[in-house]
Amino acid sequence: VIIGTAGHIDHGKTALIKALTGRDTDRLEEEKRRGITIDLGFTYFDLPDGERAGIIDVPGHERFIHNMTAGVTGMDMVLVVIAADEGIMPQTREHIDILTLLGVERYIIVLTKCDLADEEWLSMVEEEIREELGNKLPSDTPLLRASAVTGEGIPALKEEIGKMAESIRPRSGNGAARLPVDRVFSVAGFGTVVTGTVLNGKIVKGDKLSVYPRGLECRVRGIQVYNEETDFCVSGQRAALNLSGVDRQEIRRGCVVSAEESMRSGRRVDVRIKMLEDSSRVLKNQMRLHFYSGTSELLCRAVLLDHETLLPGESGYAQLRMESDTALRPGDRFIVRFYSPLETIGGGTVLDSDAGKEKRFSSEVLARLRLREEGSREERTELQLREHGGTMVSVEELSRELGLSRSETEDSVSVLKDCGRAEEFPVSDSIYIWHAEDERRIREKILQVIGEYLKRYPYRIGIPAAGFRNALPQKMKKKAADAYIEWLVRVGVLEKEDGLFAPAGYYPAEDEAYLHVLSVFRKEAADAGYNFRRIDDMEFGKIPESDIREIFSLFQIREEAVEIVPGVFALPEDVSEMERGIRSVLRENGKITVSEVRDMFGTSRRCAKQMLEYTDRTGMTRKEGAESERVGNL
Structure with missing residues (x-):
């Protein structure tokens, strides 16, 4: 289970986490000096049932929204932190908009700094929260009071977190493991370390993985889950991976560590995009935007496929054309922010992570995207x-x-x-x-x-x-x-x-030509006996020479004729008799000569040589000694 925070700057998110866990998530000197969270902070929390949950503390300052969006990846529930002395503020609203667009469904509203306000004020702030956030968050979202200073409400908050955690279905362990990188650093003696939330599958020590979008190959040397060494990590856990085969400089926040050949990198992404209801902007075709998904932040241009413009509250299909490679999967959620000034205007779902160039207002394209979506x-x-x-x-x-x-x-x-x-x-x-x-x-x-x-x-x-x-x-x-x-x-x-x-x-055909050639050949071969005749010397009428050669090739397959030497064919029964005679001599003498074959079959020396060339080819005999002698291979 991954728990996140959301809320305006200085509303007490980091202090609340420290009250829950006893650990400070501010890790940068500047964060401690200024008293604000600039980058993501990470720790863990032991639930009542003994399960360990990861906690991600996100920055509340508007300037660090890009860091906040990176932290949302993999959150199962979010503590919406609102200070009692200030109430709902701009970043409260923007954080909730971002969380909703990215698909977060479980929230606990925590009214912090309750020690700074009286009961009447607290009740008024609670009423304001219910009225303003009632249409943004689920109707059954709990609202609890707490103080990180006095400890008021902390036990009740822990209990509520435990109850909500029980309703969270375990993430699927299927599929290729995927870890969007939110931190990368080097450790002396160990090398490159990346951290992130495991979104799918399981990563095991020794696994060969790739770093996307570049596809860099690496191997997992070590794994830590919540500061403890382990041999594996699974979907829904915060993990640190010690990787070999890649340098610290080759990886940055926004990269994705996943199984080899498990992801596609591309620059054209087909999406369903929805504008925020209360956005002050209109999305126009070819507008330049900031794109956030997982832990990545890229610049892109939005090509609207079914609208000329998208007004607040409207949705449509678009192709986002990135200015650099990205690694996404269909179903991934994203948000987009206005180019300048930075302002969240909408978000949506990835339909195709490596699309071809789409044509605007094409019924075929839109039907395909609708099928991908629905x-x-x-x-x-x-x-x-x-x-x-x-x-x-x-x-x-x-x-x-x-x-x-x-x-x-x-x-x-x-x-x-x-x-x-x-x-x-x-x-x-x-x-x-x-x-x-x-x-x-x-x-x-x-x-x-x-x-x-x-x-x-x-x-x-x-x-x-x-x-x-x-x-x-x-x-x-x-x-x-x-x-x-x-x-x-x-x-x-x-x-x-x-x-x-x-x-x-x-x-194959047994047409008139085939039957005529067969008839002529049988007569000629029977008449010739062992005084073989070349087929070129036989008279087949007007049948083309090329067809005659094709027919004789078929004769061989059908055992209608046997090729003695190129261009010379004999009847199968004559060849069988010839082989029996030669084999008989070989068994008796171990060898045979051309003259013996000539005399045995009453033929010419030329035809006798052809017979032995045939038996050489079939492996019955082989040359040895004089040119005219053969020995048997019986």
Whole structure:
């Protein structure tokens, strides 16, 4: 559980935390000298049930709102601190606006410095708070009185915090761990240390992680949770990570430490943005803004996609074009502030963290963004599959794009697969997913390419994979393409023989030309016996030479003919008889000569040499000694 503070400068946030925990969160000399919190302060608090909660003390001064927003990341509840002697002040309102925009739902209003006011004044201030904040905070928000000086109300506040903590659901431990960095420093003898709130998953000592948006690789050397050494930290905890492999200068507040290949870095972010009801500003297209999300602060321009301007209280779709890289996930909350003077004007939710350049007022773009915002997990998964331009995507990449854990993504894909809207393909140690319509379209394209090839070469049994790879999307990786082709064979779309592919059930033509060549060859070969004739010397009529060679290649596959040497074919039964005769001599003598083969089959020396070249090629014989001698490989 993470507890935060909010409130105007000098309303006693830091003093209240010290009264709760006994620890001072002001860590900078300037903070102690001036008596105000400038940067984030961190400590912890033991709840009544024994669980340890993190506490983040945020600055109240308007000049340090950028530090305040960084501290909101991961807060489960917030103590809205209002001094009894001053009541609600400007930063009280702005802090609550920021917290609401960033999705914080649980609050406790703490009326501090109660020792400085009488009962009548306190009651009046409480009434003012209820009236002014009633439409900003949940109706059941507790309001307690406290004094850090006298200790009044501190036990009751601890009890209320404990009750509220019980209602907080444990954060999901699924998905890639993510820690937005709010502090970074070096420790002599240890190196780089970053701190932050773990938002997802689990980080274990020894893990290999990356620092985004740059994608710097690092390893976790050590972990502290609430000042205690530990081997791991989980979602919802404040943690300090000692990292190796990265220098202090390479990391800054706003970076995100997460699992390798788990996040996307980009500069175009599609969002739903809502203007504050009481903002004094109008958001115009291409307006320059300060953007805050997680612990990051960037400059951007807002491209309004469905409005010319956004008035106070209005909301719409926009693309925020950052001036530097950022690392976000869909669903992340953000706020935007007017460029100058700095003033919070609105906020919203990230829909696509690495978007393409969107066209304004496009019905297609707006429909897609609406689906990203309002669609079910399965609908958003299907949309993301469609975004891949007809190619498949690994489950890891899909999870990264959706901002989901791998198990959540796999569950969504399983639903889509059951509905016939997705297909899965195991590839190496991953799973690749394809939208079913895209897969069917590519499958039909492949069958068309193969069909055209076999129409052009009707006597071939198939086409090599290289012959139809151009039908696959150019972006498809080779290992994914290979897996897909094998899948087509496995599910019976294609058949594979001798490395060649054809549609399932395909049988090469036995047309008139084929049957004529077969008839001529059988007669010529039978008449010639072992005085082999070249097919070039046979008369096949007007059939093109190229077709004749294709037909003889098919004869070999169908065992209608055997190629003795290039261009010379014999009947299979004659070849079998020839092999039996040569094998018999080899068994008796261990060797055979060209002359012996010539005499055995009553043929010419040329044909006898061709017979032995054939048996050399098939491995029955091999040359040894004189050119005309062979020994057996029986």
